[in-house]
Amino acid sequence: MTKHVEVLPNKAELIERSRELVVAKVQAAIAERGRCTIALAGGSTPKPLYELLAKAAIDWERLHVFWGDERYVPADHPDSNEGMARKAWLDQVPFPAANIHPIQTNTADPEVAANQHDQALRTFFAVQPGEFPQLDVILLGMGDDGHTASLFPHTEALKVRDRLVTVGNKDGQPRLTFTAPLINAARTVIFIVAGANKRPALRGVFAETGDAELYPSRLIQPAGELWWLLDADAGAEIGVATPS
Numbered sequence: 001m002t003k004h005v006e007v008l009p010n011k012a013e014l015i016e017r018s019r020e021l022v023v024a025k026v027q028a029a030i031a032e033r034g035r036c037t038i039a040l041a042g043g044s045t046p047k048p049l050y051e052l053l054a055k056a057a058i059d060w061e062r063l064h065v066f067w068g069d070e071r072y073v074p075a076d077h078p079d080s081n082e083g084m085a086r087k088a089w090l091d092q093v094p095f096p097a098a099n100i101h102p103i104q105t106n107t108a109d110p111e112v113a114a115n116q117h118d119q120a121l122r123t124f125f126a127v128q129p130g131e132f133p134q135l136d137v138i139l140l141g142m143g144d145d146g147h148t149a150s151l152f153p154h155t156e157a158l159k160v161r162d163r164l165v166t167v168g169n170k171d172g173q174p175r176l177t178f179t180a181p182l183i184n185a186a187r188t189v190i191f192i193v194a195g196a197n198k199r200p201a202l203r204g205v206f207a208e209t210g211d212a213e214l215y216p217s218r219l220i221q222p223a224g225e226l227w228w229l230l231d232a233d234a235g236a237e238i239g240v241a242t243p244s
């Protein structure tokens, strides 16, 4: 794993740096392998990034979009990660519908939905049982409790090692989430974190030793590249120079 940590002076510069890095990684994947597979983060931080990506010079035909997690709501629900990304980006550009791979949340049982998406990923990536597909880019946020995707502290989802997708749990509410091993199989994982409220959790995540049950983002140790892009409010105590 190669780990990169950058602290940007403010959120606007964090989003611009995120745009620059994501576009570079997408274009490199397309140049090298003819396509790029990317999983999007939910929450609020990445929305302005997605709005900028809608203006990027990317061959949309060669980009396939997934989500690292999803709330268990319909796509037109205000909490939907799919809905947010479609409004900010995907519906604003000529994306082939077949290139967008949302996590379906229309079954009564979240476990069924998790199994369905697990299978859909295995089919798309043509992986065998026990294998984990290697996405090119996975974007992640981090909650102020140290969670990422929908891998929340002290939940069963943190222990799942033999599946691609599982059911997460936020305060009793079901979520669907990529598992830690699926995230760690990616070529490039990019955390985008902003805000002083994230500072305590970052301390726990970046500490030399610590408990991943308490700070699940500690589980994210990809074999490829790990990028932490932080704004100064979040990353003030993380000892790296702000790139000039």
Ligand code: 6PG
Pocket: 041, 042, 043, 044, 045, 046, 069, 070, 071, 081, 140, 141, 142, 143, 144, 147, 148, 149, 150
């Ligand atoms: C979600 C996200 C989640 C998010 C963090 C940070 O579905 O909410 O996948 O992991 O990235 O909670 O959220 P903010 O960007 O809103 O702080």
